Amino acid sequence: xxxxxxxxxxxxxxxxxxxxxxxxxxxxxxxxxxxxxxxxxxxxxxxxxxxxxxxxxxxxxxxxxxxxxxxxxxxxxxxxxxxxxxxxxxxxxxxxxxxxxxxxxxxxxxxxxxxxxxxxxxxxxxxxxxxxxxxxxxxxxxxxxxxxxxxxxxxxxxxxxxxxxxxxxxxxxxxxxxxxxxxxxxxxxxxxxxxxxxxxxxxxxxxxxx
Numbered sequence: 001x002x003x004x005x006x007x008x009x010x011x012x013x014x015x016x017x018x019x020x021x022x023x024x025x026x027x028x029x030x031x032x033x034x035x036x037x038x039x040x041x042x043x044x045x046x047x048x049x050x051x052x053x054x055x056x057x058x059x060x061x062x063x064x065x066x067x068x069x070x071x072x073x074x075x076x077x078x079x080x081x082x083x084x085x086x087x088x089x090x091x092x093x094x095x096x097x098x099x100x101x102x103x104x105x106x107x108x109x110x111x112x113x114x115x116x117x118x119x120x121x122x123x124x125x126x127x128x129x130x131x132x133x134x135x136x137x138x139x140x141x142x143x144x145x146x147x148x149x150x151x152x153x154x155x156x157x158x159x160x161x162x163x164x165x166x167x168x169x170x171x172x173x174x175x176x177x178x179x180x181x182x183x184x185x186x187x188x189x190x191x192x193x194x195x196x197x198x199x200x201x202x203x204x205x206x207x208x209x210x
Contacts (some may be wrong), residue, residue: 006164020124027051029113030047030088032116033081035083036112042076044076046075060116061090065086087111100125102125116133117132137152137159138151138155145200146159147162188205190202
């Protein structure tokens with residue numbers, strides 16, 4: 001069967017659309033830092049708590065890490081994340097007059113900001129064609145047979161060759177939702193999956209999808 005990966009990606013985006021209510025570059029950047037290694041609901045709690053107390057980069061840059069501990073504790077790793085958030089804020093003021101840069105190379109120089117975080121900011125806040133590859137995107141892309149890669153960086157590189165750039169931005173959020181609800185890491189719901197006819201992994205999991 002001839003695979004049409006573009007159509008498969010479009011199906012995932014259409015079936016699991018994800019909108020971004022927050023587009024402010026600084027808030028999106030900090031929310032993404034908070035989201036590292038935690039669940040969406042924990043990120044939301046921590047972010048809401050943080051920005052209800054401190055509203056901008058200038059306020060946060062003047063804080064000590066301890067000032068943020070209780071506010072962002074729901075997101076986990078709160079000591080490390082507090083230091084990163086304050087350091088990021090200081091650098092943004094010193095180098096960019098308090099503005100978040102809109103170039104990948106500059107974003108990934110910020111402490112704790114990798115390609116995934118940078119690409120989310122570029123797409124959500126600046127409307128750029130950027131492909132954020134997290135564990136869900138990496139895992140599902142390999143499971144579906146779109147790519148055969150060992151790292152998220154390799155996955156990003158390969159996906160950019162086979163998926164049109166206009167789909168890069170929305171694909172991340174949709175793949176996350178798809179991975180949480182259908183294509184789970186363990187016991188994926190293959191019987192419910194709209195891509196089970198083309199997925200090479202369905203035979204492996206067919207007895208585990210209940």
